[in-house]
Amino acid sequence: MRSHGFSPRLIAILQATLVTFLWSTSWVLIKIGLRGDLPPITFAGLRYGLACLCLAPFVLLNRGHREALGKIHLKVWLQLILLGIVYYTFAQGALFIGLAYLPAVMVNLLLNLTPTLVAVMSLFALKEPPSAMQWFGIALAAIGTSIYFLPFAIQTAAFIGLAMTILAVLTSSIGSLQGRQANRDLSLPPLLITFISMSIGALLLLATGLTVQGFGKPTLLDWGIIAWLAIVNTAFAFTLWNTTLRTLTAVESSILNSLMMPQIAVLAVIFLGEKLAGKEIAGLVLVGIGVIVVQLKPKR
Numbered sequence: 001m002r003s004h005g006f007s008p009r010l011i012a013i014l015q016a017t018l019v020t021f022l023w024s025t026s027w028v029l030i031k032i033g034l035r036g037d038l039p040p041i042t043f044a045g046l047r048y049g050l051a052c053l054c055l056a057p058f059v060l061l062n063r064g065h066r067e068a069l070g071k072i073h074l075k076v077w078l079q080l081i082l083l084g085i086v087y088y089t090f091a092q093g094a095l096f097i098g099l100a101y102l103p104a105v106m107v108n109l110l111l112n113l114t115p116t117l118v119a120v121m122s123l124f125a126l127k128e129p130p131s132a133m134q135w136f137g138i139a140l141a142a143i144g145t146s147i148y149f150l151p152f153a154i155q156t157a158a159f160i161g162l163a164m165t166i167l168a169v170l171t172s173s174i175g176s177l178q179g180r181q182a183n184r185d186l187s188l189p190p191l192l193i194t195f196i197s198m199s200i201g202a203l204l205l206l207a208t209g210l211t212v213q214g215f216g217k218p219t220l221l222d223w224g225i226i227a228w229l230a231i232v233n234t235a236f237a238f239t240l241w242n243t244t245l246r247t248l249t250a251v252e253s254s255i256l257n258s259l260m261m262p263q264i265a266v267l268a269v270i271f272l273g274e275k276l277a278g279k280e281i282a283g284l285v286l287v288g289i290g291v292i293v294v295q296l297k298p299k300r
Contacts, residue, residue, distance in 0.1 A: 012247035015240050016256045022237045024263035026229055027104050028271050030096065033225045039213030040096040043226070045206030048088055050230035052199045055239070059195045068192055076186060080196045083182055087175030088201020093208070094168035101161025105274070108264050109149040110165045112141070117173035118254040122180075130251045133293060138251075141258050141290030148261070148283025176250050176257075183245040190242035198238065255291055262287055 006014075033043055059065045072080075098107045123129050130138065182193050218226070245253060262284040268274040276284075 009247055012244040013256065016244040016248065016253060017259060019237045019241045019244070020257060020259045021263055022233045024260045024267055026233045027099070027108070027260075027264050028267050029225045029229055029233075030099055031104055031272070033222050034096075034100050036219060036222055037217040038222055039209055039216045040100040041093050041205060042209030042213050042215060044092050044096040045202055045209045046226050047229045047234060048092065048198055048202035049206050050226060051234035051238070052195065052202050054231050054235040055191065055195045055198070058191060065189060065192055068188055069196075072188070076188075079178075079182060079186070080193065081200050083175065083178045083193075084197035084200030085204065086171050086178060088198055089204040089208075091168050091171035091175050092201070093205050094164040094171065098161050098165035098168055102165060104264065104268060104272075105149060107161075107165050107168075108261055109145060110169055111172065112145040112258055112261055113169050114173050114176070114254055114257065117169070118176050118250050121173060121177055122250045134251060134255075137290040137293035138255060139290070140293060141255060141287045144283045144286025144288075144290060145258075145261060146283070147286060148265070148280050173254075176254050179242065180245050180250040180253065183242055190246065191239050194239045194242050198234075258287060259291055 030043070034040060059069070095107070095111075098110075179193075182188075182197075183190060186193065241253075248256070265274075265276065265280065265284060269276055
């Protein structure tokens, strides 16, 4: 008798799409927080540090997680430490700095280079080459991104913001591969992988921010933003994302992550007062089609 339930892969796609929406709202919240007196690196450290505190009871009060934590070998520890440094300390820290200096749309455009880099890297690192259909979907998404944003006045952007955003693109690409490999190959629960790597990255972020930029003067609104980002958009969303990485390939996850571009654009219209012209709408449509094409024809 055939089952009429959802397939694990479809469930993973829907879960990943929910995560992209939550992460898209993060951009609006981060921009609001950066308008005040929140130093970017400290802001990032507070977000991920509080998220780790939220995850700690679910790890430390669970007998299975405690036993798994005690059996982790040194090689696995080093792998998780490296994931935390690359994906959280460097990628997220650089992203916050980039958003402090550049418009959100420009940062978003540059981050949409990530799927292409992941596709190339996964050929060698994970032995997960995209299919011809997936390459076509990636190309459509890239063309849509270009139509949406280009031409843009790159010469007006602050050099520090541009450099930090490029660093975020590179480290996010590498972190995507590391995360996929860890969730695919390590016999650890997704929550444990998230908690360990995020704790390491958050500790380094917060220490760097307090040393270099100080604490700032966060308002009550700022603390509310930090709490929401930490609990919902980080602790919950990153754990759910790591769960989907057990089913989706690095390329599929990365192209799904590109859904953030149109979502951020819509949220910017609603909450930041930005406008969408016909060119931008055409770009959004192409990105959406590209994402669908990649998911309809997965690489076996």
